[in-house]
Amino acid sequence: MATAAGEEKPVMIVGMDTSDHSTYALEWTLDHFFVPYAPNPPFRLFVFYAKHSSPYRYMEPFALPIVDSHLKQVAAGVMERAEQICLSKSVTGARFKVVDGDPRLVLCDAVDKHAASVLVVGNHGYGAIKRAILGSVSDYCAHHAHCTVMIAKKPKIKKAKSASPV
Template structure:
């Protein structure tokens, strides 16, 4: 990479509060202090789930509705990202919606953009829940070819 070209930071974003916190934390710590010239080019990636594939002819209409719902959710998430960036960022961010498993989508985005940093939020699942449903941050920490920053939302006191 040329020295005059900015490094790329990819931020994973979904419709959970943990990713919104991670994005806001990233903007505050890496972009707000450098409003006119931030150190990174920012790429925000949302993974839209693939609709299930079913070979039953009667299910085709259900699949159409499912795909339409997934598109609406992805559009809502992208709109939410753009609003956060508008309120906290003077420079432009690239927002991408890619279809697939979030773990693979984020690692693919790192490769595509030759990112030097990947930022993901953390849901705070315990070891058993992570083992059963999987963890995007754990997967990315082992498979993404860049530095990984896992941003944890502080626990609230009751």
């Protein structure tokens, strides 16, 4: 996509996974950076999913094709959901990519490869202990990606306080 001056538009990458948090991040991005500017958004959009590799060394050989097939189905489902979200908001021209590897590294590599200006990721809202054990893709990207990183946090739904009996 070229701009009026013939220059390429900057690239925006959205990282997806199987969570509602990444779905929220994609929807938020589309609503704020693409829908208001249709049909001429200010960015080229790439949506990435990092497909985890099978833990080959720890598996029985007969299970490898089954696990690989499942991982491919999950990746296809995530990308299909992302495409449907884009279509539901009339956003066209997005590119969808599945890459094998650790999500943190996949996203930072994608930023470098595509010279992205912005990376958008969701946030699971893990506490300090869970984040220390599981790691945090958003935290890693915020510290290592060579571009602006936006962390789209899904708002917490506050429970309504019930009226106390008098």
